[in-house]
Amino acid sequence: MNRLIFHIDVNSAFLSWESVRRLQKGLPDLRDIPACIGGDPQKRTGIVVAKSIPAKKYGVQTGEPVAMALRKCPDLVIVKSDFELYIKCSRAFKEICASYAPVMESFSIDEVFLDMTGTSLIYPDPIKTAHEIKDKIRNELGFTVNVGISTNKLLAKMASDFEKPDKVHTLFPEEIPTKMWPLQVRDLLFLGKASEKKLTEAGIYTIGDMAHAREMEIQTLLGNKAGHQLWQYARGIDDSPVRAQPEEAKGFSVETTFNDDIISVEQMLPILLEQCDVVTTRMRRKGKKCTSVSVTFRTLDFRNRSHQTTLPNATDMTDEIYKNAKKLFIESWKGEPLRLIGVALTNLTNESFEQMSLFEDNEQKERHRKLDATMDAIRQKFGNDKITRASIMNSNAGIARKARAQMKNEDEKK
Template sequence: MQHGALADLREIPSVVGGNEESRHGIVLAKSLPAKRFHIQTGETLYSARQKCPGLVVVPPHYWLYVECSNAMVQILREYSPEVQRFSVDECFLDYTKMDKHFGDPVKVANVIKNRIRDELGFTVNIGISVNKLLAKMAGELKKPDMVHTLYPDEIPEKMWPLPVKELIMVGRATAPKLHALGIHTIGDLAKCDVQLLESKLKSHGRLIWEFSNGIEGSSVRNDRPEMKGIGNSTTTPFDVTDEKTAFMFILSLTETVAMRLRDAGLCCSLVAVSIRNKDFISYARQRKIHYATDSTDEIYSIAKQLFREIWRDEPVRHLGVRVSALSLGKNSQLSFFTQKDPVKMKALDSAVDNIRLKHGSRAITRAAFAHSGISARSGGVGEEDYPIMSSIL
C-alpha cells in the first residue's frame, strides 16, 4: 500500500502462494476475507481457488518480511531488554518489573500495537499473561489489531471453550487421538486424568495437559538458542528418475547448506539426506562421521553415498540435505581419510564464499550446472538472491 498498490490484499480474499509451475503450489498465508472461505494455510492453491473463485494469489517476498520483522523487534526492544524471537512474525517480551517504567501492561500493549500499525504499516495482535504459553494463546484470540489478556483466572472463560486443536502442541496427529478419548475442547483436556493421557501419549500427554491448565514456566530468552542443525530441501520442478540428475540437486542443496554452515562459523559431524517420492512417501538416511567438516565437497560426497544407499529407484519429487552435530569451526579435527588436501579445500570454499558475498551468489557456479536447466543453488524460501544467511534471524 505504501508503494501505491490499488487494492489492499488484507481487505479482499487473497493469499500468498508458491509457484504452481514449479510444483510449489500451496497457500503460505491468507487474508481474513480468504479465511471466511475456509481457506487454510498449507492447502493447495487449486483447492483454495475451488473454495473461492477469483481468489487473488500473490508471490512471497521473504526479505521484505524479514525487514518488517526486524523493524518490529526494534520497537519491542524499547519496552524491555528481554525480547525473544519466536518466528519471523512472533516475539515474546518479558514485561516483568517494566511496569515501573512504562505502566500498565494492557495500556502499553495498545501503545505498542498502534505504533507498529502507524509506523510500520501492518497490524499485530498482542497477548498478555503470566507465562509464554498463555500469552501466545491470548494473542491467537480474535484478530486483527487487538490486545487480549489471558490471566490464569480467565482460562475457563477464554481458553477452555476452544477446540482442542487450537492448543499449541496439539496438531494433526494428536487431535484425532484426543477425540477418540472424548476430548473435544481444551477444557475437556484440562479436566482429563493426566495418568490416562500419559499412558496414551507418553510425555506429550502430560505436556498438553499442563498447557491446557495454563501451566508453563520457560523464561523469555534474549539470546538466540544454539543452532542444532542446518538443512535445505526442495521440491524438484519435475520428477527425478536418474541418479545423475538427483546428484545435481543434491549438490545445489549442499552448496547452500555448506555456505550457511561456514557463514555461522561451524563444522558438522552428521550428514543426512531425505527423499520424498512421487507418491509422497518420505524416507531419510543419516551418517555420523568421526571428524568435523564444513567442506562443500566433503558433505556432497557423503550425501551422494547416502542417496545411493536409500534410493528405491523410483521417481523423486523432493530432496533434502541436512547437517547436524555441529561444533565450532576453529580447531576442527582434520580427517586422515579425505583424499583431497583439506587446507586447499578450505581455501577454495572460502574464496568461493567471498566472491559470492561480494558479487552475488550467481557470480560463480560449478560448470556442471551450465546448460543443465537446474539451479546451481537451491533451498531457501527466497525468490530473490540470498544476500547472506545466519545474520537474519
C-alpha cells in the same frame, strides 16, 4: 513479583508485508481480495504459503498445491515469495517491539516475546501499552499484529491466537477456565494431529478435559516426556524464560518445494548440490562442523520420508556433505514424483581436529577445502548471489532463496 509477558504476532505476515509494498505502488491490497503467497504466478504452480481471509472463504488452505487452490477459486491472485522483503519487514517490526521491553525474544520471523516484568512504573497499564505497540506498528509500518498478554510465554501465545486481526487479548491464570479450557485439544500449543487423534479416541476433546485428566493417563497416551509437558500446558503451567539471545543452533537445514514434480535423479542432483552448498556455508559461518547428514523428501501423497547417516569425522566441506546426501537420496528414493526435498546437518561440534585417512585423496580434499574458503570469502565481501558452482547454474530458479536471504541479513547485522 508476577511475570508479565507479551506475545506479538504479525497477522498473515507474508501476505501483509507484500500488501504493504503493493499499496505503495498503487496496486490492490492482497488482504482484501482472494490472494495467496507462493508458487509461480505465470505457471500457476507451487504450494500455497499464505492466504488472505477472502481466499480462506473459498476453502483455500495453506500447504495445498496452487492448482488445487485455483480449482476452488479461479480468480485467485498468486504472488511469488520474496524472503528479502520479509526479512526487511521483520527487522522493522522487531525494532519497534524491542524499544518497549528490557528483554525481547525472537520466536520466529513474525513473532516475538517481550518480558515486561518490572516495567509497571513506566507502563502502569499493560493493556493500554499493548494497544500502543499494536497501533504504532500499524501506523508506521502499514500492517497489523495481535498482542497476547499473560504471566508466561505459553498463555501469552495462546492469547495472541484468539480473534484476529489487529487485536489485544489477555489470558491470565484466573481466565484459563473460561477462555482456554473450552477450546478443542487441537488448539493447545505444540499439540499435533497425531496426539489429537489419540486424545479424542480416549474421550478427551477439550483442553479442559486434558487438564482435569490424571497426568499418568495423558502420559500413557502420548509418552512420558510429551505427556508431562502437554498436561502442564493444559493447566497453563510454563516457566520457560524469555531469552534475549537465541539458543545455539542444534543443526542447519534447508528445504525446497518444487513448482513441478521431480521425476528423475538428473533433475534432483543439481538441486541437492545447491542445498548442500547453502547449508554448509551457513554452518561454516558459525564455526561449526557436523557428524550427521539427513535427507528428507515428500511424495505427491504428502508423506515425508527421512534418511540419515553418521560420518566417521566431523566435516564442514560442501563436497563431502553432498556426496553423503547424494548417496542417501539415491539409496532411498524409489522413483516416485517428488514435491519437496531437504537437507539437514546435525550433531554439531566446534572441533578442528580431523583424522587423516590413508584411503582418501587428501590433496583433493584440501583443494575442496580451499574452494569452500574462496567462495565463502567472495560471498562475504560481494554478496551471496555473486558466485555459484557451474554445475548448479541451471537448477530450478529460486532454490534456497530463503536461506540466502537469511545469510544476507546476518551479513548486514555485522
